[in-house]
Amino acid sequence: MTKLLNIQSSMFQAGGQTSQLAAKYIESWKTNNPDGELIQRDLVAEPVPHLSLERFQAFTTPAEQRTADQQAIVDFSDKLIEEITSADVLVLGVPMYNFTIPSTLHTYFDHIARAGVTFRYTANGPEGLLKNKKAIVFVARGGYHGDDHAQSAFLRQFLGFVGITNVELVYTEGLATGEEAKEKAVVAANKRIAELA
Known part of the structure; x- marks a missing residue:
């Protein structure tokens, strides 16, 4: 049985652009x-x-x-790691806040990156232990930054660090530049969702 983990970090929750795009993908995935x-x-x-x-x-x-108290802290982290370990597909909704990912997502990552649990250090460098997973990341931005941006690099770097190297970033950009640009970006993202589904 395939399992999908949906991680949302928009301050607008279900009303956020990344949340809505993720929901559309998940709808197709369920079908x-x-x-x-x-x-x-x-x-x-x-x-x-x-x-x-x-x-x-x-x-x-x-x-x-x-x-x-320490065990309770570890148990909380272990629960998050169990969710991601058991999933075959990760769908992340990641708006850009001040040129980077939301702090809520960063703190989640801080609890996921555990030496000896989700990665380990070897003589050849770090090795991610969360393998054989696909991540689809919906990124929403008010301006235009493209794939060659620190936010994109960080997402790929972190996911790769824990072993998730099959990463697809779907961008919705220019959302703050006007309704026409926003509509065009959303249409393009929905087209990509249809292709991925």
Whole structure:
């Protein structure tokens, strides 16, 4: 059975452009995978705590030495990792906020990147352990930045770091430049969704 994990980070939640595009893709995915399982994670409705020294130390403390509070922190992270580990397809809604990804998504990534769990260091460099997955990332931007941008590079770099190298970025750009540009961008994104589905 195929499993899809949908991760949303728009402050507008279901009303956000990336959320709406992801929903359209998921609708097609459900049609093609009637027995598939959908997991939804809304990082605005249920924000992940920022990484703190306390949380980092909980991750790096051996299991047998953790306090009850540290174990609770690790259990929370483990739940997030179990969701992403069990998924075959990841669908991320990622608006651009101040030239980068939303802080809610970054804190989620901070809890996903765990040495020895989702990646490991080897003599040949880091190796991602979340393999054999596809990620479709819907990116919405007010201006025009294209694929050669730090936000795009970071998304590919992080996902690749944990082993997810099959990454498709679908852009909707120029949303703040006028209704005509917005409509054109949304039409192009929907066309790409149809091709991916």
